[in-house]
Amino acid sequence: MATSGEEVRNMQVILKDYVAGFPKESDMHVKTGSIKLKLAEDESSDNAVLVKNLYLSCDPYMRGRMTNSPVDDPDFSPFTPGSPIVGHGVAEVVDSRNPGFKKGDLVWGRKMGWEEYSLIKEPEKLFKIHSTDVPLSYYTGILGMPGMTAYFGFYQVCSPKKGERVYISAASGAVGQLVGQFAKLMGCYVVGSAGSKEKLCNFYATLLLYLLFDWRDLIERFNLEHVSWLDFDSAFMVYKVELLKSKFGFDDAFNYKEEHDLVAALKRYFPEGIDIYFENVGGKMLDAVLLNMRFHGRIAACGMISQYNLQQPEGIQNITTVVFKRIRLEGFIIFDYFDQYPKFLDFVLPYIREGKIVYVEDINEGLEHGPSALIGLFSGRNVGKQVVKVTNE
Amino acid sequence: MATSGEEVRNMQVILKDYVAGFPKESDMHVKTGSIKLKLAEDESSDNAVLVKNLYLSCDPYMRGRMTNSPVDDPDFSPFTPGSPIVGHGVAEVVDSRNPGFKKGDLVWGRKMGWEEYSLIKEPEKLFKIHSTDVPLSYYTGILGMPGMTAYFGFYQVCSPKKGERVYISAASGAVGQLVGQFAKLMGCYVVGSAGSKEKLCNFYATLLLYLLFDWRDLIERFNLEHVSWLDFDSAFMVYKVELLKSKFGFDDAFNYKEEHDLVAALKRYFPEGIDIYFENVGGKMLDAVLLNMRFHGRIAACGMISQYNLQQPEGIQNITTVVFKRIRLEGFIIFDYFDQYPKFLDFVLPYIREGKIVYVEDINEGLEHGPSALIGLFSGRNVGKQVVKVTNE
Numbered sequence: 046m047a048t049s050g051e052e053v054r055n056m057q058v059i060l061k062d063y064v065a066g067f068p069k070e071s072d073m074h075v076k077t078g079s080i081k082l083k084l085a086e087d088e089s090s091d092n093a094v095l096v097k098n099l100y101l102s103c104d105p106y107m108r109g110r111m112t113n114s115p116v117d118d119p120d121f122s123p124f125t126p127g128s129p130i131v132g133h134g135v136a137e138v139v140d141s142r143n144p145g146f147k148k149g150d151l152v153w154g155r156k157m158g159w160e161e162y163s164l165i166k167e168p169e170k171l172f173k174i175h176s177t178d179v180p181l182s183y184y185t186g187i188l189g190m191p192g193m194t195a196y197f198g199f200y201q202v203c204s205p206k207k208g209e210r211v212y213i214s215a216a217s218g219a220v221g222q223l224v225g226q227f228a229k230l231m232g233c234y235v236v237g238s239a240g241s242k243e244k245l246c247n248f249y250a251t252l253l254l255y256l257l258f259d260w261r262d263l264i265e266r267f268n269l270e271h272v273s274w275l276d277f278d279s280a281f282m283v284y285k286v287e288l289l290k291s292k293f294g295f296d297d298a299f300n301y302k303e304e305h306d307l308v309a310a311l312k313r314y315f316p317e318g319i320d321i322y323f324e325n326v327g328g329k330m331l332d333a334v335l336l337n338m339r340f341h342g343r344i345a346a347c348g349m350i351s352q353y354n355l356q357q358p359e360g361i362q363n364i365t366t367v368v369f370k371r372i373r374l375e376g377f378i379i380f381d382y383f384d385q386y387p388k389f390l391d392f393v394l395p396y397i398r399e400g401k402i403v404y405v406e407d408i409n410e411g412l413e414h415g416p417s418a419l420i421g422l423f424s425g426r427n428v429g430k431q432v433v434k435v436t437n438e
Numbered sequence: 439m440a441t442s443g444e445e446v447r448n449m450q451v452i453l454k455d456y457v458a459g460f461p462k463e464s465d466m467h468v469k470t471g472s473i474k475l476k477l478a479e480d481e482s483s484d485n486a487v488l489v490k491n492l493y494l495s496c497d498p499y500m501r502g503r504m505t506n507s508p509v510d511d512p513d514f515s516p517f518t519p520g521s522p523i524v525g526h527g528v529a530e531v532v533d534s535r536n537p538g539f540k541k542g543d544l545v546w547g548r549k550m551g552w553e554e555y556s557l558i559k560e561p562e563k564l565f566k567i568h569s570t571d572v573p574l575s576y577y578t579g580i581l582g583m584p585g586m587t588a589y590f591g592f593y594q595v596c597s598p599k600k601g602e603r604v605y606i607s608a609a610s611g612a613v614g615q616l617v618g619q620f621a622k623l624m625g626c627y628v629v630g631s632a633g634s635k636e637k638l639c640n641f642y643a644t645l646l647l648y649l650l651f652d653w654r655d656l657i658e659r660f661n662l663e664h665v666s667w668l669d670f671d672s673a674f675m676v677y678k679v680e681l682l683k684s685k686f687g688f689d690d691a692f693n694y695k696e697e698h699d700l701v702a703a704l705k706r707y708f709p710e711g712i713d714i715y716f717e718n719v720g721g722k723m724l725d726a727v728l729l730n731m732r733f734h735g736r737i738a739a740c741g742m743i744s745q746y747n748l749q750q751p752e753g754i755q756n757i758t759t760v761v762f763k764r765i766r767l768e769g770f771i772i773f774d775y776f777d778q779y780p781k782f783l784d785f786v787l788p789y790i791r792e793g794k795i796v797y798v799e800d801i802n803e804g805l806e807h808g809p810s811a812l813i814g815l816f817s818g819r820n821v822g823k824q825v826v827k828v829t830n831e
Contacts, residue, residue: 327757349758358758361754362751364757368740373767374768375766
């Protein structure tokens with residue numbers, strides 16, 4: 046790291062302009078500027094913290110902030126075109142004029158710019174990292190917002206009971222993989238689905254597969270003999286779905302893109318219906334689930350990623366079933382639960398250390414690959430929590 | 439009444455066949471048969487009760503039972519074509535082989551056939567009427583299912599707090615008028631809407647208006663000078679809407695059929711948004727409400743009457759707002775709360791006796807007018823709880 050006060054390079058991922066429809070890598074550009082690694086010693090920096098970003102988190106909610114629709118909620122306010130996008134991340138404090146933080150502290154929070162160094166003027170909801178015997182990147186995932194989302198979403202919003210039937214969409218993602226494991230810990234029957242919206246057979250996807258996995262091992266473990274060596278799309282999806290069972294202990298799993306009739310698919314996996322649906326997808330998936338819910342079922346609406354890039358959302362046809370099936374559909378935003386973070390940490394850290402809960406991450410190295418990593422979320426290209434490691438040096 | 443054992447006339451309202459789309463009077467016909475006013479003294483009548491029906495209740499949920507879609511819930515099982523339709527009602531016990539009931543008991547329940555006399559083989563959820571200092575017809579409304587629906591729906595499902603902003607659709611109906619009064623008792627700000635789907639200017643509607651109201655008094659009280667003497671449609675709607683304020687004490691009220699932009703209309707009545715929506719309508723109304731809900735708002739889904747006659751339900755476009763607004767949308771069916779009936783009665787009877795809660799009924803006299811009364815529900819022809827008085831003799 047450069048000496049304090051010295052000007053150093055500060056690579057940034059800039060949002061060019063507000064986005065309509067499906068975001069593209071070209072909606073952002075990578076710019077190289079510079080920054081002084083010392084805070085100004087005047088009022089302008091009172092309470093501020095200067096951090097070196099280590100890991101940046103790719104989260105579906107960030108899509109909303111790429112649109113210029115004013116919202117009352119500062120957590121969802123639009124990004125500023127011409128400036129770096131902002132999100133959750135893990136960082137090291139480089140300089141601090143805030144009594145709560147000092148140089149060298151490791152922190153995670155939700156105000157990290159997508160850049161090498163960020164000035165955080167109001168470090169609210171910036172958490173100090175005390176446990177470093179787990180990967181630091183976990184604080185963008187299982188030990189950060191997605192972990193809390195899974196924990197409070199499942200245990201508080203879903204009101205689960207032992208033996209209940211739990212369905213999770215986007216189940217191999219940052220949140221879904223944990224909800225499934227929490228549900229298994231509680232003695233529930235758990236089925237997850239995953240899918241991919243676009244053809245993955247491109248250079249990067251192929252490379253990713255070779256880099257991430259021992260191919261021959263995969264072939265053996267998941268009976269991939271029927272998959273052509275060159276059909277990476279299929280192999281990738283088989284892998285992604287099998288992971289839910291083999292790695293996270295789900296009772297069953299399926300690729301929803303292979304099901305032309307989602308209602309029938311869910312009926313097959315839940316012949317007696319679904320008690321709890323952890324909703325990450327929305328649209329047609331929600332409609333199919335509504336027809337398969339049991340009486341007094343609960344739907345925790347964590348997100349509806351399938352709708353975020355649509356100019357006109359898909360209409361939900363089967364909403365009247367909430368009445369006669371007495372369904373509770375409840376939206377929640379994890380930012381409301383941040384004051385309970387220590388309680389969550391006490392719960393989850395022992396499970397990680399004992400290996401009773403596992404966490405899969407999809408880490409792209411280098412800030413310059415940030416835009417592609419973020420965009421990949423919306424086509425289901427990631428396996429597990431999508432993270433950008435800011436530097437691969 | 440005829441002597442025990444004697445055969446007497448038993449007029450019945452028969453469902454001709456299952457109904458698709460909007461139900462019509464001609465989907466039913468009135469048939470005159472006969473019945474013996476004494477139960478058979480063999481096993482076939484063990485536990486049975488024979489009743490003379492006094493009041494029959496017209497309820498929106500009955501539309502669902504006119505369709506041949508198998509449901510798991512016996513409360514919503516399809517009617518049998520060729521047999522009388524079945525619903526809630528108030529009756530007098532004529533003969534009983536059930537230890538819980540004796541001749542002369544007044545009862546209300548949900549298994550009354552639309553006929554002069556009904557044989558109830560399994561009188562479960564048949565309640566004895568003890569308080570007769572209030573109109574007996576009230577046991578189809580404020581003291582029966584609609585009353586409990588309003589009470590448990592509002593106090594339990596909506597989790598209301600003093601000062602919250604409450605919106606009620608179908609507010610002049612059997613349930614809505616009570617929810618509004620409960621909300622006012624709690625110190626909420628209450629707005630209701632009412633509407634009518636079809637032209638009401640027909641002979642019966644006109645007659646109804648003349649019969650029900652003192653026309654000159656109406657003109658004065660509701661400033662109807664601008665309404666043409668012959669424009670009964672407009673006058674009727676003005677009356678229906680004004681009733682919400684003048685009779686039930688709502689803070690404001692509007693005719694939703696006059697609003698071409700429901701989103702804007704709700705914004706006008708709730709500039710700071712809606713905390714609680716008591717949902718009776720569904721469809722476009724629900725979509726408009728979702729855009730006007732406040733953070734952490736609650737929607738108690740009591741019914742969605744606008745959707746019951748559609749072959750293909752309207753899609754709900756704005757469901758994603760439940761996520762970022764942290765909205766709880768919860769369906770409920772009052773049949774689940776019947777064991778708490780005595781608690782409800784203890785609450786509501788004193789309010790009725792003290793005149794602190796009022797109840798408006800729309801009573802059609804004569805079973806032969808039953809089909810028209812029931813159909814009128816779906817076009818908003820009723821003002822208040824729609825009841826059929828079985829005999830006008």
